[in-house]
Amino acid sequence: MSTRKLAWAALAFSALLFVGCSSMQSSEEAPVGDATGGGGAYGSAGARGSQWAGGSLNDPSSPLSKRVVYFEYDSAEIVSESRDVLRAHGGYLAGNRSTNITIEGHCDERGSREYNLALGERRAQTVKRFLEAEGVSGGQLAIISYGEERPADSGHSETAWAENRRGVLVY
Amino acid sequence: MKRILLFLLLWGWHLTAAAGLTIEITQGAEGALPIAVVPFGGSAPEDVAAIVASDLKRSGRFKPLPTSDMLARPHSKAEVDFRDWRALKQESLVVGQVNQTGSGYQIQFELLDVFRGESLAGYQFNTSARDVRPTAHHIADLIYEALTGERGAFATRIAYITGLRSADGKERVALQVADSDGFNPQTIFSSNEPVLSPAWSPDGRRLAYVSFENRKPAIYVQDVYSGQRERIADFSGINGAPAWSPDGRSLAITLSKDGNPDIFVMDVGSRGLRAITRHPSIDTEPAWSPDGQHLVFTSDRGGSPQIYRVSAAGGEPQRVTFDGKYNARASYSADGKRLTMVTRDGGEFRIGVLDVASKAFRTVSEGNLDESPSFAPNGSMIIYAARAQGRGVLYAVSADGRTRQRLALDIGDVREPVWSPYSKR
Numbered sequence: 001m002s003t004r005k006l007a008w009a010a011l012a013f014s015a016l017l018f019v020g021c022s023s024m025q026s027s028e029e030a031p032v033g034d035a036t037g038g039g040g041a042y043g044s045a046g047a048r049g050s051q052w053a054g055g056s057l058n059d060p061s062s063p064l065s066k067r068v069v070y071f072e073y074d075s076a077e078i079v080s081e082s083r084d085v086l087r088a089h090g091g092y093l094a095g096n097r098s099t100n101i102t103i104e105g106h107c108d109e110r111g112s113r114e115y116n117l118a119l120g121e122r123r124a125q126t127v128k129r130f131l132e133a134e135g136v137s138g139g140q141l142a143i144i145s146y147g148e149e150r151p152a153d154s155g156h157s158e159t160a161w162a163e164n165r166r167g168v169l170v171y
Numbered sequence: 172m173k174r175i176l177l178f179l180l181l182w183g184w185h186l187t188a189a190a191g192l193t194i195e196i197t198q199g200a201e202g203a204l205p206i207a208v209v210p211f212g213g214s215a216p217e218d219v220a221a222i223v224a225s226d227l228k229r230s231g232r233f234k235p236l237p238t239s240d241m242l243a244r245p246h247s248k249a250e251v252d253f254r255d256w257r258a259l260k261q262e263s264l265v266v267g268q269v270n271q272t273g274s275g276y277q278i279q280f281e282l283l284d285v286f287r288g289e290s291l292a293g294y295q296f297n298t299s300a301r302d303v304r305p306t307a308h309h310i311a312d313l314i315y316e317a318l319t320g321e322r323g324a325f326a327t328r329i330a331y332i333t334g335l336r337s338a339d340g341k342e343r344v345a346l347q348v349a350d351s352d353g354f355n356p357q358t359i360f361s362s363n364e365p366v367l368s369p370a371w372s373p374d375g376r377r378l379a380y381v382s383f384e385n386r387k388p389a390i391y392v393q394d395v396y397s398g399q400r401e402r403i404a405d406f407s408g409i410n411g412a413p414a415w416s417p418d419g420r421s422l423a424i425t426l427s428k429d430g431n432p433d434i435f436v437m438d439v440g441s442r443g444l445r446a447i448t449r450h451p452s453i454d455t456e457p458a459w460s461p462d463g464q465h466l467v468f469t470s471d472r473g474g475s476p477q478i479y480r481v482s483a484a485g486g487e488p489q490r491v492t493f494d495g496k497y498n499a500r501a502s503y504s505a506d507g508k509r510l511t512m513v514t515r516d517g518g519e520f521r522i523g524v525l526d527v528a529s530k531a532f533r534t535v536s537e538g539n540l541d542e543s544p545s546f547a548p549n550g551s552m553i554i555y556a557a558r559a560q561g562r563g564v565l566y567a568v569s570a571d572g573r574t575r576q577r578l579a580l581d582i583g584d585v586r587e588p589v590w591s592p593y594s595k596r
Contacts, residue, residue, distance in 0.1 A: 074475070074476075074497075109540060110540065111476070111497060111499055111515070111520060111542070112456060112469065112476075112500035112513050112542055112543070113367050113368065113500075113542070113543070114367075114368055114411050114412040114425060114469075114500065115453065115455055115456060115469050115471075115476055115499045115500070117367075117388065118409060118411075118425070118427070118432040118453040121408065121409055121427055121432065122453065125431075143408075144387055145388075146365060146383075147365075149365035150365065154340060156540065156558060
């Protein structure tokens with residue numbers, strides 16, 4: 001039993017160390033609040049090279065402040081609620097050719113982990129294709145899947161799962 | 172035993188101790204064989220009889236007599252009065268002795284048939300102090316085999332992933348290896364980025380796994396004794412789901428370098444790649460048949476994830492599972508007769524076992540988020556991950572679903588268990 005106690009102490013110690021070091025970890029792009037309305041107008045949506053005439057990336061009233069789109073269970077389809085957000089980003093990126101982003105694909109925790117890694121990649125790819133159709137160059141768009149490994153909500157409810165089935169645009 | 176000593180020494184040098192898993196038997200079996208494992212005579216750094224009794228109990232096949240119920244404490248056959256044990260309705264009796272020698276310990280034991288008053292087996296081992304625990308597991312294996320006719324799997328290990336979330340929600344992830352009873356946990360690798368999909372090499376010396384330490388998934392192979400580590404697959408996109416071929420020369424892996432996830436086989440020596448599947452759907456989670464002739468894998472080519480089987484030489488895959496809308500991450504039992512997998516049962520994700528010949532399918536778990544099943548090398552148990560009381564825990568269930576035990580960390584989550592092959596002694 002003494003080894004067990006030792007292990008306990010070791011874990012407690014390493015937990016303390018970890019809390020101390022946690023700021024070293026990179027943070028996932030936090031979804032920016034619910035910016036509804038506002039936003040700017042952009043000419044000829046989807047046209048190559050169109051000039052973004054809306055707010056800046058950091059303007060909370062701009063649709064660009066929304067960086068997360070959500071998916072249905074076991075699906076990589078862009079739902080209609082996501083289209084306006086993605087069109088705004090498409091317009092911005094098409095007008096700012098030097099700006100590159102990474103599209104992260106994520107899943108809820110249900111099912112097997114490697115399948116979810118693949119599903120997360122498919123979600124990121126769908127977002128990428130949508131942005132490309134809006135005139136963004138593929139070279140501006142990197143993709144990565146985290147599968148179910150990086151939940152936005154660490155809970156285990158339907159609400160948490162819905163939060164976690166997502167694509168995140170990281171500028 | 173010398174080789175074991177060497178391995179323990181190396182182990183001690185290269186790895187750090189980690190928090191242990193605590194085992195709790197949550198579901199016992201009826202019809203378990205009564206056996207009395209008498210505390211061994213002499214003195215040892217570990218209670219050999221208690222380790223043996225606990226192994227036998229966890230198998231679900233045996234019901235060890237509590238030591239407090241014993242009427243006598245013999246240490247050799249000569250000291251046994253079989254009438255004591257018949258009165259206690261015991262079928263088998265284990266007696267033994269540990270003697271300190273110059274360099275370590277001599278452990279001897281006898282397995283006795285209570286009704287016939289005969290010896291069924293008896294062995295003697297010379298070990299170092301550090302080898303006492305592994306020797307106790309080996310004794311449990313010998314007893315299990317003598318009484319069931321099936322090889323024991325107590326002197327094996329499990330690899331698994333632990334996650335410890337800090338207050339800000341970030342997770343420290345570790346790949347660990349412990350004895351099959353959860354003791355001697357060692358951290359093999361740890362990271363602030365995701366680590367997943369550990370897979371044992373058939374000689375039990377190496378683990379392949381996926382790590383995001385460079386901000387993207389890559390496959391690494393690490394020697395668990397020396398700690399030596401190599402990145403063996405780092406293509407664009409997914410590098411995932413490594414599975415060793417039975418001869419240890421190849422890894423089946425998932426790569427999405429060509430646009431979507433397909434199964435490839437990599438020659439570990441030359442790093443040469445062979446494409447096994449080419450399909451626009453998701454193909455992932457390959458596992459080898461024990462004869463190395465086939466691979467099973469998960470694919471959603473039919474609309475939902477199901478298990479398919481393909482020749483290791485490639486060719487047209489055949490669908491294996493038809494029950495239910497979700498079957499994934501299949502792996503074979505060592506005799507190739509059964510597949511265990513994750514299956515969706517209504518809204519619940521559970522562990523299923525498919526009899527390959529008869530196609531009979533049964534669910535052996537009872538949670539709603541069960542995943543990552545793997546057979547013990549003797550096929551007697553399946554270890555899998557689940558959630559219980561708000562945490563990620565492991566369960567080991569007998570392959571017939573009758574007995575179950577939970578392995579949990581004192582703090583944090585544990586997931587993705589994989590049972591090691593038999594150790595080569």
